[in-house]
Amino acid sequence: MKLDAITSRDNPALVRLRKLAADASGYRKTGSLWIEGDHLLRAALQRGWRPALVVLTEAALQDPQLAALAESAPRALVVPVALFKALSGLESPAQIGAELSLPSQPAIDPAAASVVLDRLQDAGNVGAILRSAAALGFRQVLALKGTAALWSPKVVRAGMGAHFGLRLVEGLAADDLAVLSVPLVATSSHDSQPLHRVKLPAPCAWVLGHEGQGVSPALMARCALRVGIPQPGGEESLNVAAAAAICLYESARQQG
Known part of the structure; x- marks a missing residue:
């Protein structure tokens, strides 16, 4: 040295x-x-x-x-x-x-358990989601254009080291997700079944949307399943990073 x-x-x-x-x-x-x-x-x-x-x-x-x-x-x-x-x-x-x-950006792994980020803006949310993904066995994160830069200093700090064990692909368009062979699953407050009552596909790709606008209609149309997270406390919605942790944990729990 x-x-x-x-x-x-x-x-x-x-x-x-x-x-x-x-x-x-x-x-x-x-x-x-x-x-x-x-x-x-x-x-x-x-x-x-x-x-x-x-x-x-x-x-x-x-x-x-x-x-x-x-x-x-x-x-x-x-x-x-x-x-x-x-x-x-x-x-x-x-x-x-x-x-x-940094190595070159990898190609999408069609069969990997994944998390899809649709225009998430907050670096803290993105980093926290990456941390949950790594902890709960989702090794691929796919970020659509408009999402906070995955390797930005703030996202890396919030990820607490998760980045180094994940396959990260960013700058994607919704059409790029067509290569996935795993079904897309989204959370939605409309026309959705309670998360804890649904048999979740495994592997799958969880779709998480913009903090204010949610998942885009075009991307929601690609989702094979929509689930809701019950909120008996009456709040309008959960923080997206908190919702991600709940959904990814439920996927991991169902797989044993």
């Missing part, structure tokens, strides 16, 4: 990483990703990802565990806390971050 001490904010590598960290869709142009914190770096390493570059503070270098994480990259930059804060999207910045090279 090559270890460089950096004290200037004008260092070319730091300038590049600041731009990457500040641009939600910057990874699409650069093919690389900035992640912050030892949890995300460990999650990536556990899934076989290797960082191209690690940045850590001078204090982190004195921590044996963080210093060991830095050794996973061919090059590490050691910076003062003030320079690391300039890279951070957190109120309380971490002590270590890394740049990862």
Whole structure:
């Protein structure tokens, strides 16, 4: 590992990483990703990802565990806390971050248990859904155009490492889903059966819609099944990430 001490904010590598960290869709142009914190770096390493570059503070270098994480990259930059804060999207910045090279976007796996995101806007919702998908055995996430960038820093932070174990395909049109051989299932408050009373197909693709508008009519027409989540408390609707967790859990529960 090559270890460089950096004290200037004008260092070319730091300038590049600041731009990457500040641009939600910057990874699409650069093919690389900035992640912050030892949890995300460990999650990536556990899934076989290797960082191209690690940045850590001078204090982190004195921590044996963080210093060991830095050794996973061919090059590490050691910076003062003030320079690391300039890279951070957190109120309380971490002590270590890394740049990862993103592989090419995979093709859709027609037979995979999937989650389809239809124009979800909130990065926190998208990241939380990815986390639920990974935890409950849905290994493919398909995002239609208009959905928050899947690899944006905010979505990656909300995903808590789930990204590195998922097959992520974004920028899709509804017609692209025609290759799926698994049935599409959506939640709906109209013409739907209660979720807990329905025998769910397995595998399937759960369709989750825009926070305000729901699933588009064109995509809803493609769904083989519509289910509703009972809400005895009388609320109009659930947060989409909460609804996703309930639906994915029910699928996993029925499969035993």
